[in-house]
Amino acid sequence: MTFQSLPGFRDFYPAEFTARHHLVSAWRETSRRYGFEEYDGPPLEPLELYVEKSGDEIVEQLYNFVDKGGRAVALRPEMTPTLARMVGARARSLPKPIRWFSVPQLFRYERTQRGRLREHFQWNVDVVGEADISADAEVLAVALDSLAALGLNSADVVARVNDRRLLERLLTTTVGVTPERLGAAYAAIDKLGREGADRTRERLVESSGLDRGGADLVLDLLALGLDDLSTEYGAHELVGPEIERLWHYFGLLSDLGWAEHVTFDPTIVRGLAYYTGTVFEIFDRAGELRAICGGGRYDNLLAAVSDIELPAVGFGMGDVVLGELLRDRSLLPTSAPGPDYFVVTITAEERPLMRRVARSLRARGHSVSYALRQVGVGKQFKEANNRGARRVIVLGPDEVARGVAVERLMTTGEERQVPLTELES
RNA sequence: GUGGGCGUAGCUCAGGUGGUUAGAGCGCCAGGUUGUGGCCCUGGAGGUCGCCGGUUCAAGUCCGGUCGCUCACCCCA
Numbered sequence: 001m002t003f004q005s006l007p008g009f010r011d012f013y014p015a016e017f018t019a020r021h022h023l024v025s026a027w028r029e030t031s032r033r034y035g036f037e038e039y040d041g042p043p044l045e046p047l048e049l050y051v052e053k054s055g056d057e058i059v060e061q062l063y064n065f066v067d068k069g070g071r072a073v074a075l076r077p078e079m080t081p082t083l084a085r086m087v088g089a090r091a092r093s094l095p096k097p098i099r100w101f102s103v104p105q106l107f108r109y110e111r112t113q114r115g116r117l118r119e120h121f122q123w124n125v126d127v128v129g130e131a132d133i134s135a136d137a138e139v140l141a142v143a144l145d146s147l148a149a150l151g152l153n154s155a156d157v158v159a160r161v162n163d164r165r166l167l168e169r170l171l172t173t174t175v176g177v178t179p180e181r182l183g184a185a186y187a188a189i190d191k192l193g194r195e196g197a198d199r200t201r202e203r204l205v206e207s208s209g210l211d212r213g214g215a216d217l218v219l220d221l222l223a224l225g226l227d228d229l230s231t232e233y234g235a236h237e238l239v240g241p242e243i244e245r246l247w248h249y250f251g252l253l254s255d256l257g258w259a260e261h262v263t264f265d266p267t268i269v270r271g272l273a274y275y276t277g278t279v280f281e282i283f284d285r286a287g288e289l290r291a292i293c294g295g296g297r298y299d300n301l302l303a304a305v306s307d308i309e310l311p312a313v314g315f316g317m318g319d320v321v322l323g324e325l326l327r328d329r330s331l332l333p334t335s336a337p338g339p340d341y342f343v344v345t346i347t348a349e350e351r352p353l354m355r356r357v358a359r360s361l362r363a364r365g366h367s368v369s370y371a372l373r374q375v376g377v378g379k380q381f382k383e384a385n386n387r388g389a390r391r392v393i394v395l396g397p398d399e400v401a402r403g404v405a406v407e408r409l410m411t412t413g414e415e416r417q418v419p420l421t422e423l424e425s
Numbered sequence: 426g427u428g429g430g431c432g433u434a435g436c437u438c439a440g441g442u443g444g445u446u447a448g449a450g451c452g453c454c455a456g457g458u459u460g461u462g463g464c465c466c467u468g469g470a471g472g473u474c475g476c477c478g479g480u481u482c483a484a485g486u487c488c489g490g491u492c493g494c495u496c497a498c499c500c501c502a
Contacts, residue, residue, distance in 0.1 A: 007493075060426090061500070078502045106502060111426080113496065122502065271501050294502080316502060346460050381462040389462095396460060410462070 008118025019332045020121065023150070023319050024103055027123040030146040034138065036101040036125055041082040043105065047072040049081045049305065063107040063118065075107035078316065079124040080274075080298070081305055087128050088306020096129030096310075106318075115290045115321040125295075126314030128302070133245055136278045136297060136313050137252035143282060143293050143315055144261050150322075151331040157292065159258075160265035161249070161280040164296075166229075166242035167266060173238050175217050181208045183273070185218070190269040192222065226250075226264040249278065274298045278313065284325050292325065293317035338388025343370040344380040346396035353395055357405070357423045385410065393423065 005011050012020060031038065047064050064074035076082060079102055087098060102124045109118060125142055127135040140159060147157050167186070171177040177185050188203035195203075197219055204215035224232070226246060233239040246264065253262050262280075270279045277297030284292065295315020303309045326332045341361055343354045351374060358368045369387060371380045384392050394406040404417045 004493080061502090076502095080502090108502065110500075112494085113498090116501080120502080290501090318502070344461075376458075377460050378458055378462075383462085385462040392461080394461070398460085406461090408461075413462085415461090 006118070008112040010117065010119065014336060015334050018334065018336045019323060019327075020319060021336075022333050023322060023326075024121065024123075026146055026149045027101075027103060027317070030142055030149055031101040031123075031125065033145070034099070034125075034142040036099045036142070039083075039086065039100050039102050040104065041076075041079070041086055041102075043076055043107075044073050045076050045082060047074045049085065050074055050077060061108050061110045063109040076104065077106055077108050079104045079106065079122065080126070080301065080314065080316075083124065083126055083128075083314075084302045084305045084312070087310065087312075088302050088308040091129075091302070091306070091308040091310060094129075097135060098126070098128040100128070101125045115324060117320055121319040123317045124314060126312055128312040128314075129310045130313075131299065131311040133249050133278070134252055137249055137256060139295065139313050139315060140253060140262070140280055141256040141258055143295070143317060144258050146317070147282070147292070147322075150326060151329065152325070154260035156285055156325075156329070157261065157282055158285055159262045159280050159282045160268045161246075161262055161278060162264065162266050162268040163242060163246055163249075163278045164269065164275055165277055166239070166246060167269070169239045169242050170221055170229075170233070170266075171218065173236070174221070174233070175210065175214050177208055177210065177214075184208050185210075186269045187271075189218070189222065189267055190271065192219075192267045222266045224266070270294055270296055272298075274301045274304070276300055280315070282317075288328075289321050289325055292322050335388065338390065339367040339369040340389070341366055341368045341391050341393055342380075342384035342387065342389035343368065343393045343395065344377060344384065345370075345374065346377055346394070348374045349397060350395035350400060353400065353420075353424070357393060357395070357420075360424050393418075 010016070028038070047062070050062060062074045062077055064072065067073050082104075083100065083102070087094065087100075103121055104124065105119060106122050107119050108116075110116070112118060123146070125139055127139055140161070144157075144159060147153075164186075167189070168182060171182060171185055172179065184207035185204065188200055188207060191203065192200045201212070201215045201219060204210050204218055205212060208215075210218065221229075226243065229239075230243055230247075234243055250259070250262065250264075253259060268279055268281055269275075270281070275296040276299045279296035280294070281291040282293040283289070293315055295313070297311070297313040299311040302312060323332065341358075343357055345351050345354050354370055358370060361368045369384075369389065371383055381392065390410055392408045392410060394408060396406070399405055399417065400420065403420050405420055405423060406415050407418050408415045
């Protein structure tokens with residue numbers, strides 16, 4: 001009987017685990033540099049936690065089932081509802097703004113394709129309790145900085161940013177979309193990049209209550225840059241302030257060092273229903289892959305899953321698409337670093353000494369390996385080499401009799417004698 | 426859920442029009458080498474050719490189904 005992993009689930013052999021660890025380490029280290037604290041929650045949650053805020057359709061893509069206690073449960077498809085619940089439960093005692101991050105394993109039940117499996121690890125960073133746009137800038141900055149830490153700069157990736165508040169004002173005041181049709185308009189606009197102008201125009205007419213002229217007006221608006229919008233609507237009583245806020249946002253990001261990484265893109269809407277303000281997605285510049293990262297402001301979600309009202313902004317960055325991009329650029333390690341020392345014995349007589357030397361070096365924090373069975377010296381050196389050991393300690397009868405060992409640097413082959421007292425203490 | 430492509434060794438892949446005992450490179454193990462790795466040489470292990478059925482004297486090869494992988498769509502973390 002043989003088995004293989006379930007569809008969409010991955011085995012992490014040491015080579016793959018090393019790559020994954022490389023990503024997660026960069027995420028943690030970047031989180032630390034920005035002053036975020038790590039948290040985690042349960043991988044299994046009540047189904048209602050997701051149905052409540054996203055609608056019944058999402059159940060189709062959830063990894064859900066009924067447990068033995070008759071509870072409808074789901075493997076978490078995203079972290080934000082869990083975060084909202086956790087924060088909501090203790091919101092009154094937590095110092096604000098809350099700066100938290102997590103690296104949960106998330107699950108979805110859907111057919112796999114490039115960049116989308118049934119399971120992935122996703123870095124989540126959120127600021128809760130601060131409505132000011134500076135929180136939005138901080139969150140996007142930490143996302144971009146993690147990519148820089150992994151070797152991806154502004155020539156490799158770009159953050160496309162938008163603000164639903166601006167889009168809403170433009171659509172309702174200048175085009176005349178009614179508030180209840182906004183969601184449908186967002187959905188159509190979100191597809192513009194994939195489906196093209198003609199199909200989007202059709203969708204807008206079908207679903208957003210617009211006539212052909214109105215749909216064309218929307219498409220014209222979506223082609224404008226932020227400075228064009230300023231020229232045309234900067235003085236508009238309702239639209240102007242939204243444009244101003246975005247300019248401020250770009251200014252903050254520039255101060256933080258990310259001016260080259262960000263661009264305004266009014267077609268970025270994001271699929272999740274709970275976003276209320278800025279939204280962004282980070283893409284590879286070549287445009288070969290799906291979004292590496294997506295996020296935005298969700299000021300109403302906490303109220304929906306707790307009795308607390310707090311504004312929040314955050315993002316999720318998955319390991320799958322990012323891993324593909326880094327692999328394409330040869331930016332992923334393929335093997336873990338080898339041991340600091342590999343101890344070789346010439347005869348079996350030295351093996352007790354070998355164990356004492358290993359114990360001593362390990363006690364000092366070094367990583368040490370050796371052949372588990374006495375084999376030929378050449379074979380021991382082969383093993384040391386295969387494991388990527390940096391130094392080999394050779395224990396032979398002649399040297400041991402003189403109270404020394406030979407230490408060989410594997411990169412250069414250079415050897416020197418070291419007193420056993422130094423290795424055995 | 427819909428459609429296309431692909432399933433041969435641990436990995437990457439060869440195996441015209443069906444024909445005897447299914448191969449290569451890499452990797453792994455052993456030896457050449459009982460005081461020194463990488464390079465080289467020799468040998469070895471490892472396959473129900475994804476699975477089931479059909480056609481045929483004969484199927485890795487043709488046909489059907491199924492499972493899996495993959496790409497795209499739907500949708501989107």
